[in-house]
Amino acid sequence: MSGRTGRGTLWSWTTWEAAAVGRSVRRALTGPGPERDMAVQSLKAAGAAILAWAVAGWWWQAPLALMAPWTAVALVQSTVYRSVRAGLQQVVLIFAGTVLAAGAVQLTGDTMAAMAIVLPLTALLGNYSRFGDQGVYASTTALFVLVYGSYSGFDIVHRLLETLLGAAIGIGVNALVLPPVHLRHARESLHRVPRDGAELLRAMAEGIERGHGQRDAQEWHSRARRFASYLGDLRNARTWARESHRFNPAGRIRRRGEPGLPPAEWDAAWERVADHLTALTALLAGAAGDEPRLRPPPDSVLRDVPALLRPLADVCEADCAALGARAGTGAGAGRDADRPGGDRGAQQDGGPDRDEAMARAWEAHARLKARLADAEAGDHETATSVGGLAAETQQLLYVLQDARPAPTTPES
Incomplete structure (x- = not known):
């Protein structure tokens, strides 16, 4: 009995959720409103990521081109102001994570030991209230650097350039393509x-x-x-x-x-x-x-x-x-x-x-x-x-x- 009840509850929840998604899609297609605004922002984020990859990965052939679309998709925020603020936060955090990871590897000569040193530091840095929900980028950037072994001076410069490129594209797309205005x-x-x-x-x-x-x-x-x-x-x-x-x-x-x-x-x-x-x-x-x-x-x-x-x-x-x-x-x-x-x-x-x-x-x-x-x-x-x-x-x-x-x- 309890198994049938559980399956019935799951089916009811799935049906309700599917109906809610259908209503949201219909409202987004039929008229202006929060659903359409969200759809536009989602498409802008996807477009910014594709453009950043086209520049960094396809045209520039950057060694870790992932950084550009990764940054771009995160910077298509709900307002242009938030895009700019989040962009500055990300640049600081990615720079800090890259430098700390590279320094830890140079100090220890071992990836595992470097992780033991750098991840507690980047996690603490990421929890600083000024960085808000962008704080996780310090730790994830340090992991990218350590796992891919890209911690030479050339690689560090590339990480920063790729981040700046992604930030410029993400902020530019959000500001110039139907910039969000929440007066409605x-x-x-x-x-x-x-x-x-x-x-x-x-x-x-x-x-x-x-x-x-x-x-x-x-x-x-x-x-x-x-x-x-x-x-x-x-x-x-x-x-x-x-x-x-x-x-x-x-x-x-x-x-x-x-x-x-x-x-x-x-x-x-x-x-x-x-x-x-x-x-x-x-x-x-x-x-x-x-x-x-x-x-x-x-x-x-x-x-x-x-x-x-x-x-x-x-x-x-x-x-x-x-x-x-x-x-x-x-x-x-x-x-x-x-x-x-x-x-x-x-x-x-x-x-x-x-x-x-x-x-x-x-x-x-x-x-x-x-x-x-x-x-x-x-x-x-x-x-x-x-x-x-x-x-x-x-x-x-x-x-x-x-x-x-x-x-x-x-x-x-």
Whole structure:
């Protein structure tokens, strides 16, 4: 039984992996995106290695021509800046590995003894933090030198020339042939945050209207907590976008006139939005289920909440539209037009009017606060739950009001 289960699991994993690869290939062939960017970089790396071998091995007839394509393929990095930085690191490490290996052989006269001396040194050198993931080249170069017996002065000079040739070709190919610019990834991450915020707020409004349970509330809470990772992705994407313009000769030409990104203060504002969304969903999760930890708000109060959450979803969709993405691009957002009142405040371009949506949200919150006075006249626990709901939604209103995307300027 366990053998059949193991084979079934392996077959399922293989099928899933093959399907995932097929989807990636299809996306790379049908339109721009990360899959196509990765395919382009892979083909560039292969082309750089072939060109380096053609020059060093076929035309130059270098004694260890492997060094040129080996270096070239490793230097087609994700940005031109990283190619240049990795190239400098590799030249230093390969030079150090070659010289240390040659010196160890001259000192001991024995390959095995030379390895015992030089490999600990090159391994330590390679772990120096300044060299990052390029550190392994010191040890591998020393092994090449010792195994092939190429440690004369002539051979050392050739190793360095072959490395410099491969570095020049790898950096040149990466900089001149479709140099990578990661602004698209940053924009995708940027649009995802308000788009998913709108989807979550609408899901909460629908769930509360139909009578949500603990499972619904816990799912909302899990979705709200994911915003921290979305914002982390956005920060990383901003870093990649900035880095991809350094030393990039075509960056200005390829991206001139395209809209830039809002300032990083927008990210900080959405971090506060995520915090209050998380607190609000935690409150709803704690007040749901057969044995709630908090007294559930009365139905008369909960009936007012969807009228508050839907305008907030409109605010998020308006921000998404302002950032350059249509409000209907998110899963489920396109269905809002089919709902009663789902297109309220819609502008001619399909995006809601942000100021009008905020005004509707504040009106709905005023009605919710009016319910608080009635709750305070009742028992303390009910007043506490209603007060917490009113306080969290008020904070959410304030932070979303401050999260309006600032005007952007074209990338230069």
